[in-house]
Amino acid sequence: xxxxxxxxxxxxxxxxxxxxxxxxxxxxxxxxxxxxxxxxxxxxxxxxxxxxxxxxxxxxxxxxxxxxxxxxxxxxxxxxxxxxxxxxxxxxxxxxxxxxxxxxxxxxxxxxxxxxxxxxxxxxxxxxxxxxxxxxxxxxxxxxxxxxxxxxxxxxxxxxxxxxxxxx
Amino acid sequence: xxxxxxxxxxxxxxxxxxxxxxxxxxxxxxxxxxxxxxxxxxxxxxxxxxxxxxxxxxxxxxxxxxxxxxxxxxxxxxxxxxxxxxxxxxxxxxxxxxxxxxxxxxxxxxxxxxxxxxxxxxxxxxxxxxxxxxxxxxxxxxxxxxxxxxxxxxxxxxxxxxxxxxxxxxxxxxxxxxxxxxxxxxxxxxxxxxxxxxxxxxxxxxxxxxxxxxxxxxxxxxxxxxxxxxxxxxxxxxxxxxxxxxxxxxxxxxxxxxxxxxxxxxxxxxxxxxxxxxxxxxxxxxxxxxxxxxxxxxxxxxxxxxxxxxxxxxxxxxxxxxxxxxxxxxxxxxxxxxxxxxxxxxxxxxxxxxxxxxxxxxxxxxxxxxxxxxxxxxxxxxxxx
Amino acid sequence: xxxxxxxxxxxxxxxxxxxxxxxxxxxxxxxxxxxxxxxxxxxxxxxxxxxxxxxxxxxxxxxxxxxxxxxx
Numbered sequence: 242x243x244x245x246x247x248x249x250x251x252x253x254x255x256x257x258x259x260x261x262x263x264x265x266x267x268x269x270x271x272x273x274x275x276x277x278x279x280x281x282x283x284x285x286x287x288x289x290x291x292x293x294x295x296x297x298x299x300x301x302x303x304x305x306x307x308x309x310x311x312x313x314x315x316x317x318x319x320x321x322x323x324x325x326x327x328x329x330x331x332x333x334x335x336x337x338x339x340x341x342x343x344x345x346x347x348x349x350x351x352x353x354x355x356x357x358x359x360x361x362x363x364x365x366x367x368x369x370x371x372x373x374x375x376x377x378x379x380x381x382x383x384x385x386x387x388x389x390x391x392x393x394x395x396x397x398x399x400x401x402x403x404x405x406x407x408x409x
Numbered sequence: 410x411x412x413x414x415x416x417x418x419x420x421x422x423x424x425x426x427x428x429x430x431x432x433x434x435x436x437x438x439x440x441x442x443x444x445x446x447x448x449x450x451x452x453x454x455x456x457x458x459x460x461x462x463x464x465x466x467x468x469x470x471x472x473x474x475x476x477x478x479x480x481x482x483x484x485x486x487x488x489x490x491x492x493x494x495x496x497x498x499x500x501x502x503x504x505x506x507x508x509x510x511x512x513x514x515x516x517x518x519x520x521x522x523x524x525x526x527x528x529x530x531x532x533x534x535x536x537x538x539x540x541x542x543x544x545x546x547x548x549x550x551x552x553x554x555x556x557x558x559x560x561x562x563x564x565x566x567x568x569x570x571x572x573x574x575x576x577x578x579x580x581x582x583x584x585x586x587x588x589x590x591x592x593x594x595x596x597x598x599x600x601x602x603x604x605x606x607x608x609x610x611x612x613x614x615x616x617x618x619x620x621x622x623x624x625x626x627x628x629x630x631x632x633x634x635x636x637x638x639x640x641x642x643x644x645x646x647x648x649x650x651x652x653x654x655x656x657x658x659x660x661x662x663x664x665x666x667x668x669x670x671x672x673x674x675x676x677x678x679x680x681x682x683x684x685x686x687x688x689x690x691x692x693x694x695x696x697x698x699x700x701x702x703x704x705x706x707x708x709x710x711x712x713x714x715x716x717x718x719x720x721x722x723x724x725x726x727x728x729x730x731x732x733x734x735x736x737x738x739x740x741x742x743x744x745x746x747x748x749x750x751x752x753x754x755x756x757x758x759x760x761x762x763x764x765x766x767x768x769x770x771x772x773x774x775x776x777x778x779x780x781x782x783x784x785x786x787x788x789x790x791x792x793x794x
Numbered sequence: 795x796x797x798x799x800x801x802x803x804x805x806x807x808x809x810x811x812x813x814x815x816x817x818x819x820x821x822x823x824x825x826x827x828x829x830x831x832x833x834x835x836x837x838x839x840x841x842x843x844x845x846x847x848x849x850x851x852x853x854x855x856x857x858x859x860x861x862x863x864x865x866x
Contacts (some may be wrong), residue, residue, distance in 0.1 A: 270595055271850075301820065303820065304824055305823045305826035305827070306826070307436070307439050308439070311439055326822040335820040336823065337821075341823070344695075346799070361818060361820045361821060364818065364819075365818070369818070369819055369820060370569070370819060371570070371819050372819050372820060372822070374819075390436070390538075392436070393484055394483050400815065423857060427837075442821060443834075444837055444840065446837045446838070448841055450845065472841060472844075474837045474840065474841060476836065478836065490840075492840075500846050524864070526863060526864075526865075549863060551863065551864045554863060554864030555834050556863065568862065569819070570819075570832050571817060575856075605854065607854070607855075607856065609856050610827075610845060611832065613817050613822075613825060615816070615817060616817050616821045616822065616823075616824055616825065617824045617826060618827070619830070621856065623855065623856040625854040625856070627853070649852075649853065649854055650854075651852070651853075651854035653855050655828075655856070656830070657830045657831075659824040659825075659829075659830055661824070665829075666827065666829040666830055668829070668834070668846065672852070672854075672855060674852040674853075674854065675855060676851075676852075677852070680851045680852070682850070682851065682852040684852065690829035690834075698829070706846070706850060708851050708852060710801075711851070733849065733850060733851050735853055739849075739850070749865055756838070758838070760821060762849075764849070773805075783849075785845070785854055787838070787841065789837055789838070
């Protein structure tokens with residue numbers, strides 16, 4: 242009885258340790274393919290496979306994460322500055338319920354793509370280790386930059402990395 | 410041009426000091442905030458049975474609190490606090506045996522006591538990748554009391570930011586110079602010091618629950634007696650220990666959160682106590698909350714507490730008839746209404762506190778006739794920008 | 795402490811630890827709510843600490859104390 246209890250606990254601990262050890266995406270890794278529904282019910286699904294040859298900036302955000310909310314309007318400016326040169330910004334919302342994310346967007350309209358990942362499937366694939374986390378994917382499908390956390394002064398570095406990885 | 414911050418962001422910023430490690434690393438607040446709270450609390454009058462002669466009225470106190478919090482550069486935050494308090498009324502002076510042998514109170518301030526207290530404190534905190542560290546200095550002045558204090562604390566997050574260890578230290582240096590010292594043969598000028606250290610560990614248990622356990626140790630030395638009481642003599646050293654446990658639990662179905670805090674305390678005056686605080690935060694709409702609160706407190710008596718002053722006992726032997734050193738229990742209940750309007754939020758609070766020896770969890774050998782009941786009203790306003 | 799109780803306690807501790815490591819960074823929306831903070835209303839907390847410090851013999855809690863007052 243006692244032994245079985247410890248065995249179960251041991252297995253539980255091992256499983257959770259393994260989950261914790263899932264490989265976090267690093268610079269130089271191939272980007273995990275993603276396909277997610279848009280947060281807006283009337284818009285099509287969003288998939289990396291549909292953006293060949295583009296420079297893709299993937300960002301994980303939630304309405305309860307203050308630095309995330311600071312970053313999004315700044316990413317919107319960046320997107321409008323470089324969209325003609327092949328930049329896509331994909332801001333994956335992990336709010337659960339989704340309504341919390343939509344509520345923020347009502348207040349702060351954004352021009353780029355916003356998929357919804359309420360169960361955190363894509364966040365698990367990327368093994369996101371903190372909020373917000375963002376990944377710059379080059380036209381060759383390779384991860385060029387991993388950035389965790391956000392302060393407004395980070396924009397300079399992010400913009401430089403994007404410009405360095407634009408197609409032309 | 411700087412764009413105005415979104416409503417959601419402002420709402421988050423007013424709770425900038427939420428659990429650490431929720432977002433990546435610790436971060437200073439993203440917007441500035443200004444808070445003001447005005448409170449009045451009034452102690453119930455005593456009865457003629459408790460006080461055979463003189464004033465029955467006790468304290469009536471107004472408190473104004475200000476707080477300004479602002480980000481300072483990329484990694485720092487600034488905290489400025491200012492409080493002002495006005496009090497009037499009277500407090501127990503000495504205690505004698507009444508005609509039936511039961512203790513009765515003699516109040517000080519036949520013409521009433523008027524006093525005010527002003528306090529300012531200034532703090533700075535640095536937020537790094539895995540924690541934060543900061544310090545504060547403060548100064549508090551009354552016409553018969555002055556306190557200067559410094560404090561420091563640091564937090565470090567571990568285990569994917571699910572565990573936080575916090576250590577804090579503080580030191581206070583106080584001067585006491587009672588008014589009318591000559592006339593009433595009170596002490597002229599005395600000092601006391603207090604130092605404390607606290608360690609706390611918090612742990613996220615699951616997506617809706619977290620737990621914190623803390624231990625604090627305080628040493629006081631110097632003049633620890635009450636200079637306004639006729640016969641009050643306490644030891645000049647005191648060691649206090651407090652062990653606290655807190656739980657936060659969010660109930661998704663109910664859209665409400667439970668805050669539960671329990672503290673066990675003991676000191677070498679012989680006082681032990683239990684404090685249990687429960688609050689329920691009910692979200693009614695996205696911008697409106699109702700918060701009922703319930704608190705239970707009980708303490709044992711100090712070893713040298715007496716309900717009737719013994720004027721024959723030399724002052725070299727400890728004794729005090731201060732009701733705050735007697736064994737009693739206290740129950741208080743309150744209700745807060747919280748409204749959020751984007752950058753503004755307002756909180757209205759009402760609370761009723763009743764102390765009685767009947768509520769005591771400890772043996773009451775000598776009940777005090779001077780236990781307090783009070784009613785408090787507060788209105789707080791926060792503005793984030 | 796009886797062996798059974800010790801077993802129960804250590805099991806709870808282990809179970810809690812096991813449960814803990816499963817809260818992923820993107821699952822902390824409820825924990826980020828203001829009402830889940832340790833100190834959700836700093837002015838209210840400061841006021842309560844001050845009032846109870848002046849009416850009761852106990853003080854001290856999760857953080858180190860500030861300065862005293864003539865109220866005690």
